[in-house]
Amino acid sequence: MKAKDSIDLDAILTELGQFGRYQVYTYCYILLPILFSSVYNGQYIFAASDLDYRCKVPQCESDPPQYDTHGWGLWALPEDGRCRRLRPLGNGCSAQDFHYNETEPCDAWVYANDHSIVTEFDLACENWKRTLVGTVHSVGLFAALPITAYISDGFGRRTAFILTAVSAGVMGLIRSFSPNYIFYLIFEFLDATLGSGVYSSGFILALEMVGLKRRVLGGNLISCTFALGSVTLALVAWAVPYWRTLTRVIYAPSLLFIFYYFFVEESVRWLLSKEKKEEAARIIFKAAAINNKKLKPESVKQLTENRHEVPTIFKGAIPPRDEREPSTTKKILKSKIMVSRLCICSFWWITVTFIYYGLSINSVSLAGNRYVNYILTSLVEIPGYCISVLTLDRFGRKATIMTAFFICGSSLLAMPFISKETLQWLVTSLSMVGKLCISMAFSSIYIFTSELFPTEARHRLLGICSMFGRIGSIVAPQTPLLMEYMESLPYLIFGAMAVTSGFLMLLMPETVNLRLPDTVAQAESMATRRTKRPHDIIVD
Template sequence: MSQKEVLNLDSVLLELGQFGRYQIRTYCFILVPILFSAIYNAQYIFAAADLDYRCKVPECESSPPQFETDVWGSWALPDGAGQCERYVPISSTCSADSFHPTDKKRCTSWVYQNEDTIVATFDLACEEWKRTLVGTLHSVGIFFALPLTAYISDSFGRRVAFILTAVAPAVVGLARSFSTSYIMYIILETLEAIVGSGVYSSGFILALEMVGINRRVLGGNIISCTFAVGQAILALVAWGIPEWRTLTRVLYAPSFIFLLYYFVIEESVRWLLSKGRKAEAAKIIFKAAAVNKKKLSPETIRQLTDETVQVEELNSTSAAEGKKESVFWQVIKSKVLVSRLFICSFWWITVTFIYYGLSINSVSLGGNRYVNYILTALVEIPGYGLSVLTLDRFGRKGSIMTAFFVCSVSLFGLPFIPSDYQWLQTSLNLLGKLCISMAFSSIYIYTSELYPTSVRHSMVAMCSMAGRVGQVIAPQTPLLMNYMASLPYLIFGVMAAIAGLLMLLTPETLHIQLPDTVKQAEAIAVAPRTKKRTDIIVD
């Protein structure tokens, strides 16, 4: 079949308008669940936040017990505010000579400053590992969510996966707000992550596959900025509603409205074409053209309406790829694509490890924790803006590599700044977060451009799943400070430098159309470098 007979969706998108009214409307719908996904991804930071507490001293407590110990704390509690130990009582009275001056014993009950988090609700005092386990299990849930969502997305459609993962958190999240025990809480926390964490990746793919080549970066970074805004909104709502049960209900109840998306969100045209459902794809393309007020060329209309042309194209593609083999096994057999998979996986581990590691260490700074978290979230937006400005101008490789190296240098330098220059330490920390945020959003786009349509979501999900390793480990980085105060930042810097060097082993994808077949994906590595490389088609 001649080249003219091949239906090229990227060319059709040029005729439709790369980011016209239809795409903008679709984006507006997709951005709302993604904003909520940011909220759900981090809500445990406030629901399971640490609380001030002290040992309960029955001999001296008022009724009801008050957190402040006033005078008697100086002789009943070590340092006047013991959390896990108290002085051994000698008598049942409350006086200075009623307690042993040096002997201590383990506390068995506690008084909490407030009842806002699960630490008080489930009596988790002096069991820090139980509190931090909540975040770890949430990350484990994401690990399982990504391949599950990818399977649904590649098998049953992007829209199906997106709507399911947008609505499911509402059910599980509300159930969690009624938890009667710590075990029930962490089980539901993990389950909610499994059924709902795929909304970001499914929404990202659904949105990206309808955007033209020259608007992928803009579209991807709009999504990333929305995620950052969602994190800031979470902190604002938690600031106003600190009690975790009420907060959880307020955050999760709105997601039931996403059931209506069944009537307003349409399937990815690229996915429909990859499944041979040309009639459905053509209907959506004609609708998009009408909404964007664009007129399709007669040749494009003919290709969309002529069943013979479409069937011959699909058959020729199948023959070229090996009809008896699944595309997934073709990817596994491809040394080029497998090497990309390992490299991409390391990138994802690096960006998630540094991204979440810096966030965790940042919120421990002095001051209002809600304000600190808001600043930590909003500093990502300039990083995403730099991604928009650089990826299409300087290329994917150069931009991402620079972000990794600047992040590495800033984090390497941070431990050597004297404590008197706290403003400079904060600036370097924020610079590192800005650069890793830029790399994070860019890696999403770059990874999706390296793999063929039929397994694109699966490959992105596999890399993202590997990245969850970094997210699971990140909460443990503060423990490294017990051995060396600067050790976490030195590890962050080394990993960022290695990730930057690995960019030398992958191809540039600037202005290249999304590959639909394994051969097209492999051809990116050997395609001649031109100013506009938008014509790579493998027959």
Template sequence: MEEIKKEINLDSILESLGPYGRYNLLNYVLLLFPVLLSSFFECGFIFEAQEQSYVCDVNGCEQRFSDTSWQSYAIPYNEKLGKPESCLMYQPNNYTQFQCLPENFTNKTIECDSYVYEDNQSLVKEFNLGCQEWKRALVGTIHNCGMFVAMLFTGAVSDRFGRKVAVGFAAATSLIFGFSRAFSPNYLTYVALHFFEAGFGGGLYPSAYVFIVELVGLKQRVIVSAMCNMTFVIGVVLIALLAWCIDNWRTYILILYTPAVITVIYIWFMNESARWLLSKGKREKAISVLKKAAKINNLDPRKLELESLGDPLLKCENQTVDKKSQLYKAVRSSIIWRRLLICSFLWMTCSLVYYGLSINSVSLSKNRYLSFMLVTLVEIPAYIVVVIVLDKYGRKKTLVTTYITCALTSLLFAFLPRSDYWSIPLYLIGKWAVTLAYSSVYIYVSEVFPTNMRQTLISMCSMAGRIGSLVAPMTPLLSLYHKSMPTVIFAGMCLVSSMLVLMLPETRNMRLPDTIEEAEALSKRRTKN
């Protein structure tokens, strides 16, 4: 019972400090900035290695400059794609004086030796990736492989050394490897730096997210989570605007990664999470942090009854100290193990569908930047709605509804004839639904795991989710076999996830569990009810 008292005391103190006092507002700004940067680092590759138009470099024809009439008889036309072939040309006759005339070509097609690119400052041109589409698509996959590796140790760093150490480490490594990538001399160096940047800095968002969620009490968790998500959306829109204005891919990278210097400098002057300090038994430091917060908010620290965190915490320490590691205890628990597997699949579905719809959106209309921004901006209403529905209808009902909605819209988009009047609205509704689901999963996962293992277990779920984001950059290639294949896969994953949600406990209006025993009690409480 004393553990419950300790938990109530901590959350009541956070409520008394006020979620919108000067201390929290300052921390929101300082932690939302890394969230903004994480959107640059996670989604920047979409335009960094974007698709480029190119045709064969036909000797004697390209010298005609603005005249492109020669393409009608020198390069085959692809009726399916509605444009000239990129990798084939008609074989020229062996004339001594080649003048690029219709009679100089046969009906036989051959593969190109060299290419003429639409954008002279693109990554595709500089590394000569013409007709090697798999190499361009591999950039996103390699980046997400690095993100997968990051999840292996990000949680351990955060749970052992603290939230601000995890944020600072991720920001610093992203800056170093990302900035270096702008000077890559060749393709192999470029993708290697992509991997290392994501591998060491990929934990920036989850670390900042957990940090900001632990600043507030029960009632504000959904709101601050929505703040994080909307900040991420703003960052993604800024990426599209920047790519629209900047042609040179190296300059684009430099602009994206330079602001990380700011975070690397100020993060070390921030106070650590009081909840993390308490979970590690650092009672005096936690009380000191809370006292500083009270003073900044012009409150009397004595009225917060900070000393009440003492004895219950010490007893909690004695009860939870075990010879075996906390991770082993978590794995040994059938409840935590089942919860971890289900949450991992839910996260994987959200990652695959969210990033898949984002990446495929560039083909919705002729202007890839406007299409991308439109599909991204539709997320903002989702983050507003999630604040209302999660607390009103609960986590489970919200997740089931959004997964089914996304599945239905994806199937309709896949099998109904394409039309500008309803195809784009259907696509946007699907993106809106999966965004709402993704936001809900992030909140939900942080509520079903204990404080002393929260970042580690969240990272394990996120690591499984990275399997989805690994596959997402390759989904546009599936449309070459059948245009509806990507959205059908998205629909199937969403339907399975909607059924798995029913096996999890409801966490609405329940305080964050601080121990594995408290986390297990969520399911027992559901059974009792």
């Protein structure tokens, strides 16, 4: 039986306009910090990038030393003179002053440029220290998710969004003054821990304000903005290559997001879940005025009557819980459906983050200009997001995401069997196809995961999935090291995980055209009765 005074929030959002002027204005505010979040998420690829260097040979160096040896490197350095030099026989710099086949470790290096921290902190021949930066950043992302989810679910989506957006700017600017490698690592971790939650909190805030039929469009607008952020990063890094200056240029604008407190409203769905009906009603009436829409008398009555009394059941928000009922966490842990759903979603997240970041990081190693390669790898994401907009509602979540996983896996599994010497263009093309499909899967998984879990724990469960997914992003920066043992190994792992994730999609319910579930019971019903809308189930 339906509660008499329930608030049908999804119906009210439809009356306001699925994606009206108010939603457009708010989205514009949300998208800018998300663009910067993308920039910060990939900045270490350039700040800690590999570069050319060679052993320093004191008796042959000019003052100051130059990377170009002007010929003497032919007899003073072996073919790979990055970490070893030919043993000197005297103090001169002629061919007779060096042993022709005996080498010794280098004790100093000359770098081609100072663009990377490799030069600044003298990290030559310690490639693991360079790749560790990306892993530390990803560990910070892992730590950020439960913190951001707790703030978002407890204190509001807007609070989490603004706090993380500003924190990133502060930590990044401090890091730009790093005196040594350890200091740099500490603030790389703090940057990710305190600032990376802007994407998840912004995504939830945006998703909860649009109507059912514009959920996919809204989610993919955010994903496209994230891709454009990667393009922006490459262009700025190309123009400002020195890592300290680059860091200051990209992080300083985030300090201005503190003023968002005056422009961005809280999520109405979250306000209703916290029984803040009066504030929720104010925002709804404001949105109706901006969208030039008139609410039905029934909706106005739902929002205005009994404002100062404890609300009854909200349809489109969380019903007040009887103190004798088990907590939401206990309900989830006792539900086999929810636990299995959480495990499968977590594996999906590991897969998409591992492949997504792995392909992005390795794109700078492809033949050609590394900035152009990174831009192309980022731009190819946008067609993937556009395809998901066209297919998620038409063919359903499951078929769309499964197809994306299978095509991605097939492309990447084929790469090791193609000659890079003769068909480099095909290798690059397959890498781009893989990035397009995994980007399509990534944005779709964000939407699909949000639809599978109830409002009362949506951000926490989404945070858990994303937190496990960070295992993939933690391992991804180390894939260049795997290539030293077997060049095709990362792509074989990428492909196998993508195909496995595609098959796991068969175990999930379809959520297309379903309203967001608000309780554990409603979320469970999606798996048992596909034809019944979860919001038609009333919790006594």
